[in-house]
Amino acid sequence: MKIVNVEDARRAARRRLPRIMFDYIDGGAFGEETLRANRRDFGQWTLRPRVLVDVSQRDLTTRFLGGEHALPFMLGPVGFLGLYAGRGEIAAARAAHEAGVPLCLSTFSIASLAELRAATASPLHFQLYVLSDRAIMDELIDQALAAGIETLHLTVDTAITSVRERDVRNGFRALTKVSPGLALRLLAKPGWCLDMLRTGAPRMGAMAHRPEFGTSVLEQAANVSRRIDTRLSWADVDWLRRRWPGRLVLKGILGAEDAVRSREAGADAIIVSNHGGRQLDGAPSTIAVLPEIVEAVDGGIEVLIDSGFRRGADIVKALALGASGVLLGRAYAYGLAAAGEAGVARIIRHLAEEVDITLGLMGLRSVGELKEKGSGVLRRGLRE
Numbered sequence: 001m002k003i004v005n006v007e008d009a010r011r012a013a014r015r016r017l018p019r020i021m022f023d024y025i026d027g028g029a030f031g032e033e034t035l036r037a038n039r040r041d042f043g044q045w046t047l048r049p050r051v052l053v054d055v056s057q058r059d060l061t062t063r064f065l066g067g068e069h070a071l072p073f074m075l076g077p078v079g080f081l082g083l084y085a086g087r088g089e090i091a092a093a094r095a096a097h098e099a100g101v102p103l104c105l106s107t108f109s110i111a112s113l114a115e116l117r118a119a120t121a122s123p124l125h126f127q128l129y130v131l132s133d134r135a136i137m138d139e140l141i142d143q144a145l146a147a148g149i150e151t152l153h154l155t156v157d158t159a160i161t162s163v164r165e166r167d168v169r170n171g172f173r174a175l176t177k178v179s180p181g182l183a184l185r186l187l188a189k190p191g192w193c194l195d196m197l198r199t200g201a202p203r204m205g206a207m208a209h210r211p212e213f214g215t216s217v218l219e220q221a222a223n224v225s226r227r228i229d230t231r232l233s234w235a236d237v238d239w240l241r242r243r244w245p246g247r248l249v250l251k252g253i254l255g256a257e258d259a260v261r262s263r264e265a266g267a268d269a270i271i272v273s274n275h276g277g278r279q280l281d282g283a284p285s286t287i288a289v290l291p292e293i294v295e296a297v298d299g300g301i302e303v304l305i306d307s308g309f310r311r312g313a314d315i316v317k318a319l320a321l322g323a324s325g326v327l328l329g330r331a332y333a334y335g336l337a338a339a340g341e342a343g344v345a346r347i348i349r350h351l352a353e354e355v356d357i358t359l360g361l362m363g364l365r366s367v368g369e370l371k372e373k374g375s376g377v378l379r380r381g382l383r384e
C-alpha cells in the first residue's frame with residue numbers, strides 16, 4: 001500500500017512489527033485520554049485563508065534552537081529506534097539530515113552517540129534521563145560532549161514511568177528475556193525478524209561497556225529504567241546547568257509556572273510536551289496549554305512543542321500560537337517501522353508538503369511571515 005500520510009505509515013508499521021513492539025510505540029498511559037486529546041484539540045483552532053496573494057515563492061526555513069533549519073520541525077527523542085528497523089537511529093538521522101533538520105537521540109538507543117556521529121555529519125541533539133547514579137550521568141554527558149553535541153534535552157516528565165496498559169497486557173513491562181512464547185509471536189513477522197537478524201543482537205549503545213546493566217537490550221533497558229531518579233528536582237537542573245556548557249532544553253513542561261521556573265533555572269528552551277500521552281493521563285493536550293505558556297514566559301525563553309503532530313496544519317497552528325518549532329515522535333517512528341530510512345524520509349517529505357500547501361492557501365509565503373502574524377491567522381472555535 002502506498003504511504004501518503006502518517007496514518008498510512010501507522011497501518012504499515014502495524015503490519016510489519018510484532019504486536020508487542022507496535023503497541024509500545026502506539027499506546028498511551030492508562031485510559032489514553034491525553035493521547036486522544038492531543039489529536040482532538042487541534043480541532044479547536046481553524047485556519048484563516050487569505051486569497052489573491054502571490055504565493056508563487058514559498059520558504060519553509062525556520063529558526064529554532066540556535067539554528068536555521070530547512071523545515072519547521074525536527075525528529076524528537078524516541079527510544080529503541082533500532083528495534084523498529086535495523087540500524088534505526090542511523091536511518092532516521094540520515095533521513096532527517098537529508099531534509100535539513102536535526103535528530104535528537106534518546107538515552108534509550110541501540111546506536112551509541114559515537115556510532116551515530118560517525119555515520120552522520122549534520123546536527124544531532126541528545127536526550128538525557130537523570131539516573132540516581134550521578135557517575136553514569138557524568139559519563140553520558142561526557143559522551144555527548146565527545147560527540148560534539150550542542151543541545152541537550154533533559155526529560156523532566158518521567159520521574160515515575162506511567163502504566164501503559166497495552167504494554168502490561170503484552171507482557172512488555174516485565175520483559176527481560178525472550179521467552180519461547182514470545183519468540184513464536186515474533187516469528188509471525190518474518191520481515192522484521194530478518195531485518196533484526198541481519199543487524200545482530202541489539203544492545204543499548206550508551207551502556208554497552210557496563211556489564212552490570214546486563215547484556216541483552218531488554219535487561220539493559222529494565223536496569224536503566226529502574227535507575228531513573230524519582231527525586232529529580234530543580235536543584236538537579238541547576239547542577240546540570242553548571243555541568244553542561246551547551247544549549248539546555250527542558251522537555252515535558254505543561255504549565256506556565258514550570259515554564260517561568262525553567263527560565264529562572266537558566267534553561268535555553270522548553271518543550272511543551274505530555275510525552276505523547278504516555279505519562280500523566282488526564283493532562284491537557286499541548287496545543288491547549290501552548291498559548292498560556294507563551295504568554296507567561298513573554299519571550300524570556302524559547303518555546304517548542306510536541307505531542308500529537310500528524311498533519312501539516314497541526315504544525316502551522318503551533319507556530320502561529322508561538323512555538324519556535326515542533327518535534328515529531330510517533331509520526332516518524334511509524335515511518336521507520338514501515339519502511340526504514342525511506343519511510344522516515346517519506347513522512348518528512350509529506351509533512352513538509354502539507355505545511356507548504358497549507359501556508360500557501362492561507363496566503364502566507366514563509367514560516368517567518370506566519371510567526372510574525374501569529375495567532376491572527378487562526379480562528380478559535382470548533383470545526384463545523
Ligand SMILES: Cc1cc2nc3c(=O)[nH]c(=O)nc-3n(C[C@H](O)[C@H](O)[C@H](O)COP(=O)(O)O)c2cc1C
Pocket residue numbers: 024025026038076077078079106107108127155251273274275276277278306307308309327328329330331333
Ligand atoms: C515509542 C516512544 C518512545 C519514546 N521514547 C522517549 C525517550 O526515550 N525519551 C524521551 O524524552 N521521550 C520519549 N518519547 C516521547 C517523545 O519524545 C515525544 O514526546 C512524543 O512521542 C510526542 O508525541 P507524539 O508521538 O504523539 O508525536 C517516546 C515516545 C514514543 C512514542
